[in-house]
Amino acid sequence: MTSLTPADTLLGGLLTARNMPGFVNRPHDHMVSFTGVAKRYPDGTQAVRGVDLHVPRGQFCVVLGPSGSGKSTLLRCVVGLTIPCSGEVHVAGKRVERRSFTTIRRQVGMVHQAFNLSPRLDVLTNVLNGSLSQLPTWRALTRFHPLPLRRRACDLLAQVGLVEEHLYRRAGELSGGQQQRVGIARACILRPAVLLADEPVASLDPSISRDIMALLREASQREHATVLCSLHQVDLAREFADRIVGINRGALVFDGPPHALDEAALARIYDREPATANVGPA
Amino acid sequence: MTSAMPAAERPRRPPAEWTLNPTITPWMIGVLLVGVVILGFSAKRMELDRMAMETAEYAAASAGLKESSQVGRSTARFVSGLFPFQISNETEVPLIQDFNRDALPWFSHLEKRESIQPILNPETLQMEKVVSTIEVLVEPIGYLGHVVMLMIITVEIAFWATAIAVVIAIPLAFFGSRNLTPHPLLYTIARGISSFLRAMPELVLAMILVLAYGFGPIAGVLALGLHCAGFFGKFFADDIENADRGPQEALTAAGANRVKMLRYAIIPQVWPQYVAYLQYIFERNIRSATVIGLVGAGGIGLELKGRFELFNYHHVATILLAIFLTVLVLEQVVGRLRRKML
Numbered sequence: 201m202t203s204l205t206p207a208d209t210l211l212g213g214l215l216t217a218r219n220m221p222g223f224v225n226r227p228h229d230h231m232v233s234f235t236g237v238a239k240r241y242p243d244g245t246q247a248v249r250g251v252d253l254h255v256p257r258g259q260f261c262v263v264l265g266p267s268g269s270g271k272s273t274l275l276r277c278v279v280g281l282t283i284p285c286s287g288e289v290h291v292a293g294k295r296v297e298r299r300s301f302t303t304i305r306r307q308v309g310m311v312h313q314a315f316n317l318s319p320r321l322d323v324l325t326n327v328l329n330g331s332l333s334q335l336p337t338w339r340a341l342t343r344f345h346p347l348p349l350r351r352r353a354c355d356l357l358a359q360v361g362l363v364e365e366h367l368y369r370r371a372g373e374l375s376g377g378q379q380q381r382v383g384i385a386r387a388c389i390l391r392p393a394v395l396l397a398d399e400p401v402a403s404l405d406p407s408i409s410r411d412i413m414a415l416l417r418e419a420s421q422r423e424h425a426t427v428l429c430s431l432h433q434v435d436l437a438r439e440f441a442d443r444i445v446g447i448n449r450g451a452l453v454f455d456g457p458p459h460a461l462d463e464a465a466l467a468r469i470y471d472r473e474p475a476t477a478n479v480g481p482a
Numbered sequence: 483m484t485s486a487m488p489a490a491e492r493p494r495r496p497p498a499e500w501t502l503n504p505t506i507t508p509w510m511i512g513v514l515l516v517g518v519v520i521l522g523f524s525a526k527r528m529e530l531d532r533m534a535m536e537t538a539e540y541a542a543a544s545a546g547l548k549e550s551s552q553v554g555r556s557t558a559r560f561v562s563g564l565f566p567f568q569i570s571n572e573t574e575v576p577l578i579q580d581f582n583r584d585a586l587p588w589f590s591h592l593e594k595r596e597s598i599q600p601i602l603n604p605e606t607l608q609m610e611k612v613v614s615t616i617e618v619l620v621e622p623i624g625y626l627g628h629v630v631m632l633m634i635i636t637v638e639i640a641f642w643a644t645a646i647a648v649v650i651a652i653p654l655a656f657f658g659s660r661n662l663t664p665h666p667l668l669y670t671i672a673r674g675i676s677s678f679l680r681a682m683p684e685l686v687l688a689m690i691l692v693l694a695y696g697f698g699p700i701a702g703v704l705a706l707g708l709h710c711a712g713f714f715g716k717f718f719a720d721d722i723e724n725a726d727r728g729p730q731e732a733l734t735a736a737g738a739n740r741v742k743m744l745r746y747a748i749i750p751q752v753w754p755q756y757v758a759y760l761q762y763i764f765e766r767n768i769r770s771a772t773v774i775g776l777v778g779a780g781g782i783g784l785e786l787k788g789r790f791e792l793f794n795y796h797h798v799a800t801i802l803l804a805i806f807l808t809v810l811v812l813e814q815v816v817g818r819l820r821r822k823m824l
Binding site (some may be wrong): 279301306308314317340423 | 739746750
């Protein structure tokens, strides 16, 4: 790995100082808000139809719905991976548009369903990849990451339950659960104000899923981050959410606290008998 | 934007009535017929029938069913001419400039050679046999050394050509891949340059570059480098386009720009493939470097061509063996390096 120089530490210090954006202390009514968001894909699929949703600061908001209901599309609109056909998305009061992508992506960490790590890169580098928006291009090209950032990556890896031996293992060699732990560490490295989790446990078995969800909640509490998490498992949603938003065929069909999620609401979300609803489609 | 899903609007039909694409269409049959006709004409023009005849004849002769065959006789004449390999080198002393009897080259010695030549005696007008003595400098492994030196130059040409090709190909690949290019126009330009470089035969390039840079390795390095840059440009770009989008999306969401994405999401993924291309192009460049030497672009090619035209098949044999061994050895070395680089 790269050797450490005083310049390294100095530049790293500057970088981490910038990592804590001032907006965290600025009051806003809603951390993430969708106003009339609709998305129709070029193939004609209407993924999201006019969603209004406002997520206040610090909330753990779960978007619940069957696969293909538009959960992912909704989440992707927050970081500009998908551009809505109409409506607006705001993050911390700032509208998500091409000009603001860079600013917004610095404030948002994202955890992906398929982990989306670079399998051939080591675990440490994968975590550090979450900080690429802050890193000058020459540093990125030479893998010359500032020491404080690398230390923070180690802290985060420890917090998600990985150990020193994992540091230089290839991400692709880890188990699914471990990979998602790395994914969470990567999403958190810049102390995001918003954590997006797009079906973070869809490809994991139930007991590991619960661990990962717990880690996500833990991380969000530690970083004081607002969480927008899409799920299709009702039990996990009930266990971890402060608020559950039900979505079916691109439209909101339920919005309320976990205890309000009754059989009737589940029937609306899943279009079928509530008794089988908690075995969500994979 | 609250229209019903398109699937719901379509009338439902039972599966038995669903339209299936036909397996065989008149269009397919037409294409097949036209193809067969064109290939038939082409095969006739290329004398493929004669090729088949003579090869069959050769096979029959080899199996003892026939006396001999044209192909067999010509090949045998060349092959028997190859042995023994030319290892040593002899030079007549009077032909050596600034010859110093006290400082002979390493491993060399002087020998006296007597040659008997019939010479017309002007007095008797008879042919007489005259014995003349010439001193020759014998270098026991002189020719082998010469070939090895030329082979090293050839390998160097191949190495630098590959290096230059990679350097040129990196921007071509970056701008020539749909997921990284900043503008469609740049994409078209980069892809166009790649195609153009690929389309230029390296031998033609070398001939032009020999005019520009004179005889020597420069022309060889540049000719191979430019030609292979076209290859790398295309292959690198294609792999970048086909790379798994997951990590790229993750890094986009993390706010990485194109260069960072290339570095951390794409390169790690395509790296094994790139190393394979690198190995292939390097090996290919060694072979090509021997060929472009024919037009004076440095390396062993010129020596090979000269010896071939002088019917010095012993020398040709040494050169061919050297090329074969070099490719074999480098294949092993590069293969081992490649396993380390993964």
